[in-house]
Amino acid sequence: MLEKTTRMNYLFDFYQALLTQKQRNYMEMYYLEDYSLGEISEEAEVSRQAVYDNIKRTESMLETYEEKLHLYEKFQQRLTLINELEAVIANKEEKLFFDKLNQLKELD
Amino acid sequence: MLEKTTRMNYLFDFYQALLTQKQRNYMEMYYLEDYSLGEISEEAEVSRQAVYDNIKRTESMLETYEEKLHLYEKFQQRLTLINELEAVIANKEEKLFFDKLNQLKELD
Numbered sequence A, B: 001m002l003e004k005t006t007r008m009n010y011l012f013d014f015y016q017a018l019l020t021q022k023q024r025n026y027m028e029m030y031y032l033e034d035y036s037l038g039e040i041s042e043e044a045e046v047s048r049q050a051v052y053d054n055i056k057r058t059e060s061m062l063e064t065y066e067e068k069l070h071l072y073e074k075f076q077q078r079l080t081l082i083n084e085l086e087a088v089i090a091n092k093e094e095k096l097f098f099d100k101l102n103q104l105k106e107l108d
Helices: A002-018 A021-032 A036-044 A048-069 A071-105 B001-020 B021-032 B037-042 B048-069 B071-105
Strands: none
Touching: A002 A048, A002 A071, A002 B048, A021 A036, A021 A048, A021 B021, A036 A048, A036 A071, A048 A071, A048 B001, A071 B001, B001 B048, B001 B071, B021 B048, B037 B048, B048 B071
């Protein structure tokens, strides 16, 4: 469930601009502010079932957008590449440093 | 016109997964394969006006997606940052190189 919540938070982050205001409200209350379905239904003055159906439909829409645009997947790939790049740069400097150090030693 | 074509090609690239097959076909023929509206209407056996309306509607959808998701804008920002990063790394290595060179000189 925690894993699904994390995923939904990310998908919501990437695709919320494509949702209606009502969908955004329910998703924010349910996933970001941790309201229960019952609490949302009271707040919105609709049935618990209506809230549930709307959230399920929205989740499915977010997954469909992700299947088509892969924004979350690309974000994760980009993050991995950035971390690898950081490591490569760190290592390269280290290598340069040790190259120079070895050359200095060889001169002695 | 060339600028608009370039922009439409990029927007099409980023958002084509959100279009219908017919929209994709018309956009590909018009923007990628340089068919005229008349040639597309012959090929698709619909009126020239129908093709024109469909393409205009699709262009407007692509712009709306861009207003909401900014994928092309972010792509350009990312490209700028990557180029800056490349320059920074190149300079940093050069600096390291000359630091070492100066130290070597100071030892003589």
